[in-house]
Amino acid sequence: MDDRLEGLLRRKFRAAGRQYARAREAYNEGRDGSDTDAGDDRVPSLPRDDEGRARVVCRRHADRRAVAIDDDGRPACFDAGHPDCEGCAEDVRDGIVETW
Helix, strand or coil: CCCCHHHHHHHHHHHHHHHHHHHHHHHHHHCCCCCCCCCCCCCCCEEEEECCEEECCCCCCCCEECEEECCCEECCCCCCCCHHHHHHHHHHHHHHCCCC
């Protein structure tokens, strides 16, 4: 392989690796640094409406909802055993659920 091409590829791979590391670090800081608006340390902070309900996008019905979240991180519309609802509850607890 040509030395110039090899040098170019090394620089590009290093730059991509640094960019990946920065993105990963920013993502982890964002997840770890979440505060709780509702005062419950089991459920991360989510955008809330004026009545204190979490604003989430329902996976099952693909619509925007403002719902109460219980102490176990389950939305009020949670249907036990439904895969979309189970995944949504996990995402709510992890603080990565889609919101509006």
